[in-house]
Amino acid sequence: MSIGVDRINxxxxxxxxxxxxxLELPEGQLTALLGPSGSGKTTLLRIIAGLEQADSGRIEFHxxxxxxxxVSDRGVGFVFQHYALFKHMTVFENVAYGLTVKPRRERPNxxxxxxxxxxxxxxxxxxxxxxxxxxxxxxxxxQRIALARALAVEPxxxxxxxxxxxxxxxVRAELRRWLRRLHDEIHVTSVFVTHDQEEALxxxxxxxxxxxxxxxxxxxxxxxxxxxxxxxxYRFLGNVNLFHARVHEGTATIGDLRVPVPEHSDSKExxxxxxxxxxxxxxxxxxxxxxxxxxxxxxxLVVGPTVRLELQTEHSKELIxxxxxxxxxxxxxxxxxxxxxxRPMQSKVFLREExxxxxQESDL
Amino acid sequence: xxxxxxxAQATPVQLDRAAQWQRATEEPQWVRRxxxxxxxxxxxxxxxxxxxxxxxxxxxxGLGVWYAAVTEPDARAAIRLTLLVVVIVVPINxxxxxxxxxxxxxxxxxxxxxLISLIxxxxxISPVVVxxxxxxxxxxxxxxxxxxxxxxxxxxxxxxxxxxxxxFGTMPFIARELIPLMQxxxxxxxxxxxxxxxxxxxxxxxxxxxxxxWGLIYGIILCNARAMGEFGAVxxxxxxxxxxxxxxxxxxxxxxxxxxxxAAFAVSSILTGLALVTIAIKSTVEWWEQRxxxxx
Amino acid sequence: MxxxxxxxxxxxxxxxxxSPRPRNVIPGFNITxxxxxxxxxxxxxIPVGGLLLFTMTQSWEQFWRAISHPQVVASYKLSxxxxxxxxxxxxxxxxxxxxxLVRYQFPFKRFVDALIDLPFALPTAVAGIAxxxxxxxxxxxxxxxxxxxxxxxxxxxxxxxxxxxxxxPFVVRTVQPVLEDLESELEEASAALGANRLTTIxxxxxxxxxxxxxxxxALAFARALGEYxxxxxxxxxxxxxxxxxxxxxxxxxxxxxxxxxxxxxxxMLLAAFVMLLVINGLQWWSTxxxxx
Numbered sequence: 001m002s003i004g005v006d007r008i009n010x011x012x013x014x015x016x017x018x019x020x021x022x023l024e025l026p027e028g029q030l031t032a033l034l035g036p037s038g039s040g041k042t043t044l045l046r047i048i049a050g051l052e053q054a055d056s057g058r059i060e061f062h063x064x065x066x067x068x069x070x071v072s073d074r075g076v077g078f079v080f081q082h083y084a085l086f087k088h089m090t091v092f093e094n095v096a097y098g099l100t101v102k103p104r105r106e107r108p109n110x111x112x113x114x115x116x117x118x119x120x121x122x123x124x125x126x127x128x129x130x131x132x133x134x135x136x137x138x139x140x141x142x143q144r145i146a147l148a149r150a151l152a153v154e155p156x157x158x159x160x161x162x163x164x165x166x167x168x169x170x171v172r173a174e175l176r177r178w179l180r181r182l183h184d185e186i187h188v189t190s191v192f193v194t195h196d197q198e199e200a201l202x203x204x205x206x207x208x209x210x211x212x213x214x215x216x217x218x219x220x221x222x223x224x225x226x227x228x229x230x231x232x233x234y235r236f237l238g239n240v241n242l243f244h245a246r247v248h249e250g251t252a253t254i255g256d257l258r259v260p261v262p263e264h265s266d267s268k269e270x271x272x273x274x275x276x277x278x279x280x281x282x283x284x285x286x287x288x289x290x291x292x293x294x295x296x297x298x299x300x301l302v303v304g305p306t307v308r309l310e311l312q313t314e315h316s317k318e319l320i321x322x323x324x325x326x327x328x329x330x331x332x333x334x335x336x337x338x339x340x341x342x343r344p345m346q347s348k349v350f351l352r353e354e355x356x357x358x359x360q361e362s363d364l
Numbered sequence: 365x366x367x368x369x370x371x372a373q374a375t376p377v378q379l380d381r382a383a384q385w386q387r388a389t390e391e392p393q394w395v396r397r398x399x400x401x402x403x404x405x406x407x408x409x410x411x412x413x414x415x416x417x418x419x420x421x422x423x424x425x426g427l428g429v430w431y432a433a434v435t436e437p438d439a440r441a442a443i444r445l446t447l448l449v450v451v452i453v454v455p456i457n458x459x460x461x462x463x464x465x466x467x468x469x470x471x472x473x474x475x476x477x478x479l480i481s482l483i484x485x486x487x488x489i490s491p492v493v494v495x496x497x498x499x500x501x502x503x504x505x506x507x508x509x510x511x512x513x514x515x516x517x518x519x520x521x522x523x524x525x526x527x528x529x530x531x532f533g534t535m536p537f538i539a540r541e542l543i544p545l546m547q548x549x550x551x552x553x554x555x556x557x558x559x560x561x562x563x564x565x566x567x568x569x570x571x572x573x574x575x576x577x578w579g580l581i582y583g584i585i586l587c588n589a590r591a592m593g594e595f596g597a598v599x600x601x602x603x604x605x606x607x608x609x610x611x612x613x614x615x616x617x618x619x620x621x622x623x624x625x626x627a628a629f630a631v632s633s634i635l636t637g638l639a640l641v642t643i644a645i646k647s648t649v650e651w652w653e654q655r656x657x658x659x660x
Numbered sequence: 661m662x663x664x665x666x667x668x669x670x671x672x673x674x675x676x677x678x679s680p681r682p683r684n685v686i687p688g689f690n691i692t693x694x695x696x697x698x699x700x701x702x703x704x705x706i707p708v709g710g711l712l713l714f715t716m717t718q719s720w721e722q723f724w725r726a727i728s729h730p731q732v733v734a735s736y737k738l739s740x741x742x743x744x745x746x747x748x749x750x751x752x753x754x755x756x757x758x759x760x761l762v763r764y765q766f767p768f769k770r771f772v773d774a775l776i777d778l779p780f781a782l783p784t785a786v787a788g789i790a791x792x793x794x795x796x797x798x799x800x801x802x803x804x805x806x807x808x809x810x811x812x813x814x815x816x817x818x819x820x821x822x823x824x825x826x827x828x829p830f831v832v833r834t835v836q837p838v839l840e841d842l843e844s845e846l847e848e849a850s851a852a853l854g855a856n857r858l859t860t861i862x863x864x865x866x867x868x869x870x871x872x873x874x875x876x877x878a879l880a881f882a883r884a885l886g887e888y889x890x891x892x893x894x895x896x897x898x899x900x901x902x903x904x905x906x907x908x909x910x911x912x913x914x915x916x917x918x919x920x921x922x923x924x925x926x927x928m929l930l931a932a933f934v935m936l937l938v939i940n941g942l943q944w945w946s947t948x949x950x951x952x
Contacts, residue, residue, distance in 0.1 A: 078848065084849040088868060101863070413800065414794060460695070467692040471684060477940075488886070488933075495910075496909055497925070499921075500710060535704070558687075586781065600914075613784075616783075620893065625793070632786040635786050640778075646777060
């Protein structure tokens with residue numbers, strides 16, 4: 001069932017949590033709401049669920065207005081960051097809860113409930129915990145039970161609020177792969193909130209990047225990562241180097257380097273910033289092509305199979321980060337303090353006024 | 365009752381408005397108002413009315429009568445005796461509370477739950493039984509009665525008996541305040557102080573005490589209030605000798621039984637004021653802890 | 661019991677030295693523990709033991725006669741029954757009051773919250789004369805009931821009122837912190853799973869509060885069983901009708917019938933032990949089952 005979010009606004013006192021957000025979340029897809037804390041992603045999720053009321057705007061499930069429906073009538077499955085399992089009930093009773101609270105005429109009989117619960121517990125691979133209490137399970141197990149409980153009522157949409165946020169790194173990585181596989185199996189329209197870009201990019205079909213209560217960009221993980229719509233998305237989706245540049249009639253100049261920027265063909269002599277990811281920088285031992293940026297290697301850090309370099313360019317004070325495979329770096333034969341030349345393989349140039357609101361700029 | 369009535373009338377209107385959307389963790393407004401109304405009515409009947417009765421009873425005939433009642437010789441003797449008992453009992457229980465809390469909170473040992481239960485015991489034992497225990501121990505027909513009278517010592521129907529039963533009855537209060545507080549604070553700060561070369565006593569004085577200050581103050585004030593107000597146990601051991609072994613509560617009982625209601629309420633009003641100060645301090649301490657806890 | 665403590669204090673240093681863990685650097689265990697045990701022993705253990713021994717100096721028949729006299733049995737029934745009713749009233753209203761205090765906003769909430777402790781801080785004798793004055797047939801409250809022929813003071817209803825009054829803080833103060841810590845997500849999860857508010861309260865909130873409610877109930881009941889000061893004024897102390905058990909102990913002690921008093925006192929002491937066991941058991945059960 002698709003989810004329609006139509007011009008939703010929500011403020012808490014003076015804080016604008018959600019600022020006129022409209023979204024169309026297609027049926028059967030797993031969408032990530034990605035953003036820093038305070039970006040309004042959790043509030044939006046809770047508004048979709050009916051746990052918060054929007055100040056204005058509409059929520060639709062498959063074209064049907066849900067704005068004034070109570071959470072208990074919306075048919076959503078909601079998974080909380082801290083599991084919210086009922087401590088006084090066994091795992092079985094927790095999963096069965098949604099079925100047992102149905103009005104008598106809709107309620108399945110005991111045997112049907114038992115079958116359903118056991119099949120869900122098998123789905124989350126925890127059928128052996130049926131008669132335990134939540135306190136006896138690990139965090140990852142609890143979250144899987146919470147998911148089974150949410151699925152028991154066959155929700156129209158599944159909403160997950162930072163579902164892996166309380167887990168340690170290893171369990172987290174396992175569980176998100178598992179969630180991806182599970183979603184491929186059950187195909188219920190799902191939305192999950194996360195502040196971890198890696199998680200969003202790895203698990204979801206679609207990513208919605210939020211900041212300051214607004215949607216900055218939405219698209220497939222690849223689109224969003226490869227073609228960030230603005231500096232915020234660029235920065236939020238991973239480490240990035242900023243180069244000062246001047247843009248004139250479709251060409252950006254960074255030091256000696258000229259980069260074509262057809263999208264800025266109308267600009268004349270404008271200040272700009274070029275965004276280049278560390279792994280999108282080619283590090284060269286010499287300047288044979290004559291158009292690379294000169295730099296000095298300040299530090300070399302080997303992290304497993306990759307090498308991270310910090311380099312200083314003549315044109316700016318800030319250190320540039322570059323990342324390349326270890327074998328490639330070995331081939332260059334460079335040492336700390338050596339000269340090197342940098343050539344971006346891919347970059348994105350934003351004019352300065354677009355970036356005016358960005359606080360990080362002052363750091364540079 | 366009127367509260368209930370008005371909210372019931374308001375129901376249809378409220379429902380209409382609330383029917384649109386209801387937060388998952390809240391009840392409809394008419395339910396909220398009804399529950400608040402019932403709770404406040406219950407508390408008013410059980411807490412406010414008795415308080416008012418005491419204050420009205422004490423002051424309805426004017427300040428002069430009140431003053432005369434609390435300054436007549438028997439009343440003054442009762443107040444003096446009560447203060448004397450408090451001055452003895454509270455410091456002893458402070459020492460006990462601090463030492464037992466130190467032992468329980470900073471050390472691990474076998475039988476700790478048993479010790480904590482023992483500290484709780486005076487809560488559970490009827491004050492009357494407490495009094496009885498010491499009458500049997502020290503009374504003229506008790507275990508030590510003959511020995512005591514041979515040495516011309518009086519404990520029962522005298523001040524020492526009163527002190528002992530009140531010390532027993534108020535034993536848990538300071539300890540119960542301090543134990544959870546000190547357990548929660550752990551012992552890292554003390555260990556840090558000791559590694560910096562401070563002695564045990566200095567560590568207690570400069571590190572532990574400031575941390576438990578507010579809990580200790582509340583414990584003292586509660587212990588004080590309960591010591592002044594102890595009735596059942598004292599009733600058995602004091603013998604109610606006017607001007608000698610009557611504490612304030614016993615004096616109140618005597619006055620009441622002699623139909624001197626105004627005087628009874630006048631003396632009661634002093635203890636009531638003390639009780640109000642006690643809960644005000646508790647409330648302030650809690651508010652303070654919440655505030656400082658929130659900023660930390 | 662004291663033997664156990666002795667062996668503990670003397671054994672502790674050597675067994676600590678032998679253990680591979682570093683010694684606790686904090687000083688003062690022996691002196692604080694020693695003083696504490698001394699104080700508890702002299703003020704509490706030895707006197708209580710004295711009472712039990714004294715009770716045992718009489719014959720079984722004498723003891724049984726003292727504790728099974730019809731007047732005494734009537735007092736058990738009243739003390740037990742009225743305490744049970746009072747604690748039950750407090751269970752219901754204590755839950756309501758703590759719910760209202762934690763969940764709702766209203767004027768003077770801090771003041772009301774602070775006032776809950778009043779029965780704990782107010783001397784029982786003061787409470788006693790205040791309650792009897794209120795509920796006497798001429799009192800502020802009593803007069804309205806008197807119109808319908810209902811008498812409160814000097815009846816068993818009066819005893820229940822007094823025992824409700826002194827037990828009031830217990831349920832509120834045990835339930836309140838648990839309710840404050842209850843995650844709102846539990847209620848939201850329940851609602852999202854389709855439960856209506858009443859179902860959520862019945863199946864999610866109340867079970868979570870149950871250990872605290874039972875503990876508060878047991879505390880209020882235990883306190884009411886032994887209560888004396890606030891009851892004697894309002895009860896009127898009519899034999900077989902409104903005499904509570906503690907009153908009989910006082911009466912017997914005042915008549916120098918120490919054996920009779922000790923026998924009944926022993927019964928009450930046992931009841932207190934049982935209640936304490938129940939309360940500790942409840943707390944043990946709830947932490948074992950619900951803590952992570």
